[in-house]
Amino acid sequence: PTYSGKILVGGKNFGSGSSREHAAWAVYDYGFRAVVSSFFADIFKGNCLNIGVLPVQVSPEFAETIFKAIEADPKTELEINLPEQTIMLKANGQKESFDISGYKKDNMVNGFDDIDYLQNIKKEIVAFADKLPY
Numbered sequence: 001p002t003y004s005g006k007i008l009v010g011g012k013n014f015g016s017g018s019s020r021e022h023a024a025w026a027v028y029d030y031g032f033r034a035v036v037s038s039f040f041a042d043i044f045k046g047n048c049l050n051i052g053v054l055p056v057q058v059s060p061e062f063a064e065t066i067f068k069a070i071e072a073d074p075k076t077e078l079e080i081n082l083p084e085q086t087i088m089l090k091a092n093g094q095k096e097s098f099d100i101s102g103y104k105k106d107n108m109v110n111g112f113d114d115i116d117y118l119q120n121i122k123k124e125i126v127a128f129a130d131k132l133p134y
Helices: 021-030 042-051 060-072 102-110 114-120 122-131
Strands: 007-009 034-037 054-057 078-081 086-089 095-097
Touching: 007 060, 007 078, 021 042, 034 060, 042 054, 042 102, 060 086, 102 114, 114 122
Parallel strands: 007 034, 034 054
Antiparallel strands: 078 086, 086 095
């Protein structure tokens, strides 16, 4: 809904020039939990994933479709299905798949950051370390 959504739709090169964590934090602090764009700057994308903001990269054509839908109806709703790695325009059911690494996807699904992940597998890490000869 207008002004209450959790998904930010941005233009091409979203986050370009935003090499500091503050850019991703600002998106998070504003209440967004996903950003949709046809291209993300690598550092911004990584920073988003590290704090629990999902960067959803779509084709330029699908991004344009989203923009046109929002222009026609500002209350346009999007649905992101992280387990299936899809984004959908709810009004017409049009979908597109997006890529995310398995590691980052699992962390997002479980609400983990990198430290949480390591703490979650601490037993395996200790068991591995115990087998080392040094």
